[in-house]
Amino acid sequence: MTTLGVGPADAASPVEPGERRRTTPARGTRTGSLPPLRGLLPLVVFLASWQLVASRLSPFFPPPSDWASALLDLSRSGVLLPAAFATVITFLLGLVAASVLGTVLGLAVGASARTDRALQPTLEYARAMPPAAVVPIATLLLGFTGTMKVVVVTSAAIWSILLNTRSGVRQLNPVMFEMARSLQLGRFERVRKVTFPALLPSIFLGVRVAAPVALVITLLVEILTQVDGVGALIAQSQRNYEFAQGYGLILVAGLFALLVNALVSMLQARVMRHRPPA
Amino acid sequence: MTSATAVLRRTNVLGVATMLLLLGAWELLIRVGLLDFQNLPAPSAVAARAQQLLASGELMTNLLHTLRVTLLGWVLASVIGIGLGLVLGLWRPAWRWSMASFELLRAVPPISLVPLALLVFGFSVRTELTLIVYASAWPVLVNTIEGVRTVRPELRDVARTLHLSRRETLLKLTLPAAMPSIVVGLQLGLSLALVLAVVAELVGNPSGLGNALILAQLALRPEEMFAYVFTIGLLGIALNAAFRQIVAWTLTSAKPLPGKVS
Numbered sequence: 420m421t422t423l424g425v426g427p428a429d430a431a432s433p434v435e436p437g438e439r440r441r442t443t444p445a446r447g448t449r450t451g452s453l454p455p456l457r458g459l460l461p462l463v464v465f466l467a468s469w470q471l472v473a474s475r476l477s478p479f480f481p482p483p484s485d486w487a488s489a490l491l492d493l494s495r496s497g498v499l500l501p502a503a504f505a506t507v508i509t510f511l512l513g514l515v516a517a518s519v520l521g522t523v524l525g526l527a528v529g530a531s532a533r534t535d536r537a538l539q540p541t542l543e544y545a546r547a548m549p550p551a552a553v554v555p556i557a558t559l560l561l562g563f564t565g566t567m568k569v570v571v572v573t574s575a576a577i578w579s580i581l582l583n584t585r586s587g588v589r590q591l592n593p594v595m596f597e598m599a600r601s602l603q604l605g606r607f608e609r610v611r612k613v614t615f616p617a618l619l620p621s622i623f624l625g626v627r628v629a630a631p632v633a634l635v636i637t638l639l640v641e642i643l644t645q646v647d648g649v650g651a652l653i654a655q656s657q658r659n660y661e662f663a664q665g666y667g668l669i670l671v672a673g674l675f676a677l678l679v680n681a682l683v684s685m686l687q688a689r690v691m692r693h694r695p696p697a
Numbered sequence: 698m699t700s701a702t703a704v705l706r707r708t709n710v711l712g713v714a715t716m717l718l719l720l721g722a723w724e725l726l727i728r729v730g731l732l733d734f735q736n737l738p739a740p741s742a743v744a745a746r747a748q749q750l751l752a753s754g755e756l757m758t759n760l761l762h763t764l765r766v767t768l769l770g771w772v773l774a775s776v777i778g779i780g781l782g783l784v785l786g787l788w789r790p791a792w793r794w795s796m797a798s799f800e801l802l803r804a805v806p807p808i809s810l811v812p813l814a815l816l817v818f819g820f821s822v823r824t825e826l827t828l829i830v831y832a833s834a835w836p837v838l839v840n841t842i843e844g845v846r847t848v849r850p851e852l853r854d855v856a857r858t859l860h861l862s863r864r865e866t867l868l869k870l871t872l873p874a875a876m877p878s879i880v881v882g883l884q885l886g887l888s889l890a891l892v893l894a895v896v897a898e899l900v901g902n903p904s905g906l907g908n909a910l911i912l913a914q915l916a917l918r919p920e921e922m923f924a925y926v927f928t929i930g931l932l933g934i935a936l937n938a939a940f941r942q943i944v945a946w947t948l949t950s951a952k953p954l955p956g957k958v959s
Contacts, residue, residue: 454792454797454800455793455796455797457794457797458794458795458796459798459801460794460798461794461798462797462801462802465798479816479817533711536712537711537714538712538715539709540712540716541715541716543934544716544934547930548929548930549929549930551892551895551896552907552910552925552926552929553926554899555899555911555926556922559737559919559922560737635806638806639896642811642812642900643899643900653809653812654812656812657815657816660816662813665812665813666813668809669805670805672805672806672809673804673805676804676806677801680804
């Protein structure tokens with residue numbers, strides 16, 4: 420464990436469970452980490468029986484077909500698309516800001532043991548803070564704005580990137596820098612041609628953990644503050660007792676999460692392609 | 698060496714100094730008026746307010762509520778997660794015929810369920826507890842399955858050689874071997890439990906730290922808001938530290954990790 424790793428372990432551990440899964444194949448799983456599709460059967464049966472008995476149950480649990488029609492109504496009235504767009508934008512801006520800031524801070528604390536020691540308690544404390552608690556403060560200072568949303572998302576998504584960059588810097592091979600020196604590269608050149616490429620896998624490992632976090636926090640801010648986005652729509656359907664709409668929107672949130680996961684895996688395949696396995 | 702110097706050696710003086718320096722800068726900027734954010738209180742004002750809240754017992758009541766619900770929800774989630782995880786991890790047909798469903802359900806962010814849970818369960822502790830259990834059971838479940846499934850095959854041979862019963866194999870070999878993975882899940886679950894507790898209190902449940910934070914916001918008392926936010930942060934740190942300490946005690950005494958001499 421890293422010294423900074425007192426907070427939630429998701430962001431801390433540079434080695435992910437998923438990573439381990441790939442390197443040590445479990446007995447009998449030839450298809451890798453994906454479970455067989457027939458495992459979807461219970462869910463299908465569950466939803467189908469929900470559909471069949473729902474109308475007699477209660478207004479709390481409308482049948483899945485109602486979810487779909489509620490979603491269709493939402494998109495016809497031109498509410499769904501802008502909301503989805505707002506959520507995606509907040510997510511992307513937050514993730515990019517977290518990547519840039521996390522890399523810079525990670526470089527700073529990774530390169531100097533003294534900076535690391537000096538900032539450690541402060542960072543540790545900030546990291547342990549549940550993002551939900553930050554939201555009221557952020558609205559207090561920044562108002563109910565898009566900026567506020569991005570700031571909250573960034574503050575939650577930054578940690579895994581920072582920590583992975585930090586441990587990446589620690590593991591850099593000093594020979595690389597000697598080579599850079601003998602090639603008489605300037606400071607900027609050195610960072611661009613030597614440090615950054617060497618760190619890219621570490622940074623990306625952090626981004627991979629940060630992306631789902633960023634999405635969840637985007638939804639969280641939207642639910643709590645009702646400033647634009649899919650989360651705000653979910654909160655509104657609660658206020659208006661629109662159950663079917665609520666369930667439909669939860670599906671949309673789940674769809675976003677699946678998309679983010681798929682994108683991250685795809686990106687990872689590209690980023691890691693050029694590296695031999697460590 | 699005296700104990701005072703030992704403590705001093707262990708504490709990160711530089712780090713604490715930086716923290717104090719940042720707080721001092723914050724205080725100074727507000728006093729001078731350079732930092733002119735509307736509603737941003739000075740640290741001294743926050744500390745004073747926290748003192749009052751402590752003295753009146755308000756802070757403690759809210760803190761204890763949040764702590765109790767978080768721990769209760771986490772324990773329930775852990776029992777469910779480990780139990781279900783063992784079934785899915787050890788019994789192949791169960792895994793084959795349901796894991797994809799679990800993976801799909803897991804993709805739905807628990808946060809998005811908060812408003813619906815409010816509608817179904819109302820503004821109550823039940824909402825809070827349900828959300829905590831649902832959200833923090835996932836990492837425990839996934840890590841238990843992972844841990845059990847990646848147990849080294851040699852261990853099964855050991856079990857066969859020693860003529861261990863199924864029960865003994867589970868208790869003496871599989872579970873200990875899966876423990877590191879399960880512990881990671883438990884730790885993730887714990888921090889998620891606190892997050893969900895605070896969220897549920899923010900949006901609905903009429904008690905706890907999150908609720909106090911919202912009340913302070915509605916009453917336009919920034920000092921009180923910061924006091925509660927800092928408390929929540931401290932609670933997060935304390936929970937994590939306690940968890941790690943307990944893990945360190947129980948796991949290292951049971952089986953010393955190979956290759957690590959401490």
